[in-house]
Amino acid sequence: MKIDILxxxxxGNDxxxxxxxDGQYDFTEEERVVLSNELAGRDKIIGSDGILFIQKSEHADARMRMxxxxGSEAEMCGNGLRCVARYVAERLGKEKLNIETMKADLEVAHVEELFEGILTYEVAIEPVSLSTQTIPLVSEQKDHINQLIKGLPSHLKFTALSVPNPHIVTVVDEVKADEVKDVGEQANSLTDILPNGVNVSFVKNLGEGRIFVQTFERGVGLTNACGTAMSASSLVSCMLGLTQFNEKILVLNPGGMVECVVKNDDHGQYFIRLRGNATYEYEASVEFDFSSPESAEIFDQTIFDDEIALYDKLATAAKTMI
Structure with a gap:
């Protein structure tokens, strides 16, 4: 069958x-897993951090499944949601919309440029919870803020939260990719403590409302960026006094940069807005046979050279700020 892809x-989280x-495809759940394995895997024909399926919604402008x-399905994906926001906004001719995700319907909007020439979208990251039961993190405590986690290195303290997918965040003096990968793999092997797995982020405080974040993403591995991880890290940085609530936080990452704003209310609830690019690299069609997925072929590819070049400028600028 022919599958059109973007x-x-x-x-940099692709x-x-x-x-x-439009109902042109009728994938089974098993076929979605096959597509994720055979198209998105880094050693496969396209290679990415995952697949975003955009579907009709009964109560929102569209539904996103990531x-x-x-082959595992994520509760949410902040960077992916921005890409879906742009796609659906342009498809429907809207500036603001609601996108249905696994845990909530989320507001998204086309906003002012984060960097010259870069189409920028803001998305709500909700619901946010610090409850160890929600994450879940097996613990006798109701929350886990800046503490050790049994089975992980004793020099690292973690804050656990869901946004709504599970995250643990640690603040360090220097972020080392090998350590992020090692600790991420360790954390996801602790099935007696973190039964659903977890995204693991290392944060470096850069001062003046800036942080650097690198993440090991559950189900993917070491990534250039993870939208919910940058959101979770921004909240943790506010809780620990590194940055301020209700003010823009510039979050730098190996793939570029985003902005986050974290708000809280009198009831102890947190609200996060994530703002950043939604860049198109290319569109194409894939000839795919589920009985022989390894034979997939790409054709009719159109590359968006101008968008790629613009984002390269942003990424280069971001590196000078770290």
Whole structure:
């Protein structure tokens, strides 16, 4: 069968979009797993951090489902949501919309440019919870803020939260990619403590409302960026006094940069807005046979050279700020 795809990225966190809104595809859940394995895996024909399936919604402008490269479905994906926001906004001719995700309907909007020439979208990252039961993190405590986690290195203290996918965040003096990868793998092997797995982020405080974040993403591995991880890290940085609530936080990452604003209310609830690029790399068609997925072929590819060049400028500028 022929499958039309759009390759895109948010902060270098790249995805394959498949539009199901017109009902032209009728994938089973098993076929979504196969597509995620065979198209999105880094050693496969396209390669990405996952697939974003865009579907009709009964109560929102569209529905987003995000599948990781291992075939697991994520509760949310902040960088992916920005890409979906742009795609649906342009498809429907809207500036603001609501996108249905696994845990909530989220507001998204086309906003002022984060960097010259870069189409920028703001998305709500909700619901936010510090409850160890919600994450889940097996613990006798109701929350886990800046503490050790049994089975992980004793020099690292973590804050655990869901946004709504599970995250643990640690603040360090220097972020080392090898350590992020090692600790991420360790954390996801602790099934007695973190039964659903977890995204692991290392944060470096850069001062003046800036942080650097690198993340090991559950179901994917070490990534250029993870939108919910940057959101979770921004909240943790506010809680620990590194940055301020209600003010813009510039979050730098190996793939570029985004902005976050974290708000809280009198009831102890947190609200996060994530703002950043939604860059198109290319569109194409894939000839795919589920009985022989390894034979997939790409054709009719159109590359968006101008968008790629513009984002390269942003990424270069971001590196000078770290």
């Amino acid at each position: 390759k895109c990225h948010g902060s 995805f394959i979009i498949i539009d199901e809104m 599948f990781n490269t291992d």
